[in-house]
Amino acid sequence: MTGLTVTARGIDSGALLELAGHLDHRTAPEVRAALADITLTAGQQLIIDLSDLTFCDSSGIATFVAARNRALAADAAVALAAVPARVTRVFRLVGLDQVMATYPTAQAAAEDWTRTTH
Secondary structure (H helix, E strand, O other), X not given: OOOEEEEEEEEOOEEEEEEEEEEOOOOHHHHHHXXXXXXXXXXXXXXXXXXXXXXXXXXXXXXXXHHHHXXXXXXXXXXXXXXXXXXXXXXXXXXXXXXXXXXXXXXXXXXXXXXXXX
């Protein structure tokens, strides 16, 4: 069984959620729990760093949609960082790439937020 490591922390732009490992029906609840613990306010940004994500199934896609909905409810933005090529293909197929900004790194996402909000 392959697991998932979820790390959440506050950053200047809002919050950073780092996912490492397999995001599937067994591990998606861990991500949802971490999202529930994140405080976002209007104008902030939630960055989800996927640089160490090795697998993502439909439960993972649903989790990203939930993260987007959570950010929108707080009047905040959401960005995906370092999306692996195998996951990018899935995002394109389901249209997630059309509703969530993507960046090569979490730092690039945070810098873009800083540049556009200050």
